[in-house]
Amino acid sequence: MKSKLMTLALGAVMAAGPAMADLVFPSLSYRTGPYAAGGIPFADGYADYFTLLNERDGGIGGVKTRLLECETGYNTEKGVECYESTKGEGALIYQPLSTGITYQLIPKVTADNIPLHTMGYGRTSAKNGEVFSHVFNYPANYWDGASGVVNYLLEANGGDIKGKKISLVYHNSAYGKEPIRTLEELSKKHGFELVALPVDHPGQEQKSQWLQIRRDRPDYVVMWGWGVMNQVAIQEAANIRYPMENFIGVWWSGAEHDVLSAGDKANGYKAVTFHNVGRDFPVFDDIQKHVVDKGLAAGAGDQIGNVLYNRGMYAAMLAAEAAKTAQEIHGTADITPAMMRDGMEALVIDEAKMSALGMPNFGPSFNVSCENHGGPGLVGVTQWDASSKTWSLISDFKPTDGEVIGQLIAEDSGAYASENNIAPSCK
Amino acid sequence: MPEQLVFAMEVTLNGLMAGVLYALVALGFVLIYKASGIFNYAQGVMALFAAMTLVGIMNGQVPFSHLINAILGTEIHHFGWHLPGIVGIILTVAVMVLFAWMVQQFVMRHLVGQEPIILFMATIGLAYFLEGVSDLMWGSEIKKLDVGLPQGINLLIDETTFNIFGYGFFIDNLDIVATVIAALLVASLVIFSQYTKQGRAMRAVADDHQAALSVGISLNFIWVLVWSVAGFVALVAGIMWGTKSGVQFSLSLIALKALPVLMLGGFTSIPGAIVGGLIIGVGEKLFEFAIGPMVGGATENWFAYVLALLFLVFRPQGLFGEKIIERV
Numbered sequence: 001m002k003s004k005l006m007t008l009a010l011g012a013v014m015a016a017g018p019a020m021a022d023l024v025f026p027s028l029s030y031r032t033g034p035y036a037a038g039g040i041p042f043a044d045g046y047a048d049y050f051t052l053l054n055e056r057d058g059g060i061g062g063v064k065t066r067l068l069e070c071e072t073g074y075n076t077e078k079g080v081e082c083y084e085s086t087k088g089e090g091a092l093i094y095q096p097l098s099t100g101i102t103y104q105l106i107p108k109v110t111a112d113n114i115p116l117h118t119m120g121y122g123r124t125s126a127k128n129g130e131v132f133s134h135v136f137n138y139p140a141n142y143w144d145g146a147s148g149v150v151n152y153l154l155e156a157n158g159g160d161i162k163g164k165k166i167s168l169v170y171h172n173s174a175y176g177k178e179p180i181r182t183l184e185e186l187s188k189k190h191g192f193e194l195v196a197l198p199v200d201h202p203g204q205e206q207k208s209q210w211l212q213i214r215r216d217r218p219d220y221v222v223m224w225g226w227g228v229m230n231q232v233a234i235q236e237a238a239n240i241r242y243p244m245e246n247f248i249g250v251w252w253s254g255a256e257h258d259v260l261s262a263g264d265k266a267n268g269y270k271a272v273t274f275h276n277v278g279r280d281f282p283v284f285d286d287i288q289k290h291v292v293d294k295g296l297a298a299g300a301g302d303q304i305g306n307v308l309y310n311r312g313m314y315a316a317m318l319a320a321e322a323a324k325t326a327q328e329i330h331g332t333a334d335i336t337p338a339m340m341r342d343g344m345e346a347l348v349i350d351e352a353k354m355s356a357l358g359m360p361n362f363g364p365s366f367n368v369s370c371e372n373h374g375g376p377g378l379v380g381v382t383q384w385d386a387s388s389k390t391w392s393l394i395s396d397f398k399p400t401d402g403e404v405i406g407q408l409i410a411e412d413s414g415a416y417a418s419e420n421n422i423a424p425s426c427k
Numbered sequence: 428m429p430e431q432l433v434f435a436m437e438v439t440l441n442g443l444m445a446g447v448l449y450a451l452v453a454l455g456f457v458l459i460y461k462a463s464g465i466f467n468y469a470q471g472v473m474a475l476f477a478a479m480t481l482v483g484i485m486n487g488q489v490p491f492s493h494l495i496n497a498i499l500g501t502e503i504h505h506f507g508w509h510l511p512g513i514v515g516i517i518l519t520v521a522v523m524v525l526f527a528w529m530v531q532q533f534v535m536r537h538l539v540g541q542e543p544i545i546l547f548m549a550t551i552g553l554a555y556f557l558e559g560v561s562d563l564m565w566g567s568e569i570k571k572l573d574v575g576l577p578q579g580i581n582l583l584i585d586e587t588t589f590n591i592f593g594y595g596f597f598i599d600n601l602d603i604v605a606t607v608i609a610a611l612l613v614a615s616l617v618i619f620s621q622y623t624k625q626g627r628a629m630r631a632v633a634d635d636h637q638a639a640l641s642v643g644i645s646l647n648f649i650w651v652l653v654w655s656v657a658g659f660v661a662l663v664a665g666i667m668w669g670t671k672s673g674v675q676f677s678l679s680l681i682a683l684k685a686l687p688v689l690m691l692g693g694f695t696s697i698p699g700a701i702v703g704g705l706i707i708g709v710g711e712k713l714f715e716f717a718i719g720p721m722v723g724g725a726t727e728n729w730f731a732y733v734l735a736l737l738f739l740v741f742r743p744q745g746l747f748g749e750k751i752i753e754r755v
Binding site: 031032033034036037040172196197198199200202203204205207208209211212214215227228231232235238239240241257260261263265295300 | 434437438441445493500504558559562567568569571578579580597599668671672673675676677678680681684712715716719723724725727728
């Protein structure tokens with residue numbers, strides 16, 4: 001009731017007030033370069049959702065949205081240039097889809113009072129909002145991903161993976177190294193043996209790593225890859241006849257283009273996820289009707305329902321809902337980046353809201369707070385069916401190991417706070 | 428036989444196979460450098476462009492369809508055909524010959540007599556141009572390439588080595604095919620340059636292009652020929668690498684694997700590219716196998732470039748390159 005009254009009041013304010021500027025949502029995308037195959041569907045999903053809001057709802061709270069796309073090529077320097085060149089336009093939120101760019105932007109956005117959302121990537125310890133006031137990584141982070149993989153393996157082995165051997169094939173970069181500490185802690189806790197196998201950028205040549213896997217015969221292989229590394233790894237796994245059902249990737253190694261080039265041999269490969277897959281959601285019908293059919297889609301309109309398109313659309317939806325929350329909190333539709341930050345910190349996502357948005361069971365319910373910028377860290381598992389060429393959710397969104405992850409987050413964010421003279425607080 | 432020795436033998440064999448794939452990329456560089464003194468920075472992007480063109484032609488994709496549709500408001504994407512691999516390869520070779528002619532006509536012809544660094548910069552520009560055109564022409568998505576090449580473990584080798592050593596070696600069928608094709612390619616190139624009129628003319632231009640001009644050899648024709656052959660080699664490399672990973676932008680980065688091979692084998696020697704490739708392939712794989720686990724792994728690129736650096740210090744012309752002697 002309170003929410004409805006706020007909305008009515010907001011509507012009245014908007015009707016009486018002067019014409020307002022657009023709500024600006026920059027999209028630091030990469031449609032070129034070695035990681036374009038992943039960057040394009042994400043950018044398309046992000047853009048199409050904002051177009052849908054403009055076309056169907058007249059924007060957010062009656063104010064049109066404006067997407068500012070800037071090409072980063074997944075290059076950190078270009079990403080920072082994009083940030084500097086767009087922030088003056090009244091940018092409300094940045095989602096750079098790159099851990100490297102995220103690390104560079106953290107001090108900048110904090111100084112400029114603009115929120116940064118790094119969903120499923122970036123600096124994991126940013127979950128601690130007492131230290132990272134302007135960085136959010138809900139609904140899940142890398143360490144949730146690592147823990148989600150281990151939880152799934154525990155479930156598949158009746159709760160006991162003691163003595164099992166798990167090989168981690170990872171992109172030899174800051175991104176790829178993220179899960180190692182968590183997996184090491186979890187290996188101590190659950191008694192499995194962890195073998196880490198780095199793959200150099202871009203990952204076109206992985207023969208050494210897969211020969212070692214063939215010699216070691218691990219019980220499971222976990223992949224932390226991005227770009228061509230994913231396709232080559234899945235092909236090499238098929239070549240050495242490694243059982244695909246024992247091969248599981250993080251959410252950045254689980255899109256259609258990662259498995260399609262291996263054909264039928266990729267059947268059964270798994271990946272963890274923090275959102276649902278497929279196009280069987282009413283929101284996609286709306287995107288088809290209001291965006292694609294009107295010729296307004298960011299791409300060719302043929303990516304709807306693909307894993308990374310869905311993720312881009314989900315990221316845009318979370319930004320739009322945070323903007324609505326900010327409008328309600330501050331009683332104005334014409335919000336500033338600082339207000340947007342407040343909206344993100346007070347964001348509530350529940351199933352009723354998701355259903356109303358045309359996304360029933362699309363993602364987990366969660367509340368954001370100052371203490372917790374990372375959400376609940378619920379992780380599900382998807383599996384690839386090569387015959388129907390579809391991903392399916394085979395395990396519901398489940399909690400990760402909060403004890404281990406919480407300890408690591410406290411350590412890492414504490415170190416960041418002391419390095420940068422930040423006094424952790426929630427004001 | 429000790430287990431580690433058996434594993435080392437398997438790693439060595441795979442290193443040899445990987446080396447052949449590196450050599451395939453290096454060959455394209457050598458051909459152009461040998462004939463025109465140009466270090467063709469665009470060779471990796473040529474492999475990408477050739478592979479994308481092959482997939483596009485085979486799948487009946489309309490080139491520049493996104494651009495055409497955006498301008499004309501049409502919805503055309505496919506011609507509606509699926510061509511066999513061999514037809515696709517023939518048509519792609521024709522496209523690469525056209526590309527070679529355009530490079531010569533619009534870029535290189537205007538730069539005759541310029542400093543090598545200018546020519547090198549021109550190929551950097553060409554690389555970026557071709558990269559953009561490839562995306563615009565065929566799209567950025569990853570494409571599956573299937574020209575009928577076998578992939579996966581070779582069962583005969585697996586069984587034979589298992590019977591001998593008690594451990595079956597993994598050798599990828601695709602790597603065996605690549606080795607055979609590389610051998611045929613090198614043999615054809617040697618025969619072409621030694622026994623055909625155009626091949627001899629190519630060598631004459633490589634030795635001294637002014638002397639070649641004075642005996643009536645057309646520089647324009649020879650350079651188009653050289654770029655065409657390099658385009659064909661790029662297509663072969665693109666097919667091999669593209670079959671492994673799908674055709675995507677990263678194919679252009681395989682040039683990074685060719686550089687240490689060139690430094691080792693020499694920029695002007697076809698056998699040097701092959702031997703250099705094999706040394707780098709075996710060396711990096713054995714180093715990763717023996718030393719990698721002690722230092723955290725991912726040593727392959729590092730090792731290849733350090734080995735190349737050592738060669739630059741002690742034998743700058745490479746194993747088979749022509750010795751540079753400048754008299755005062």
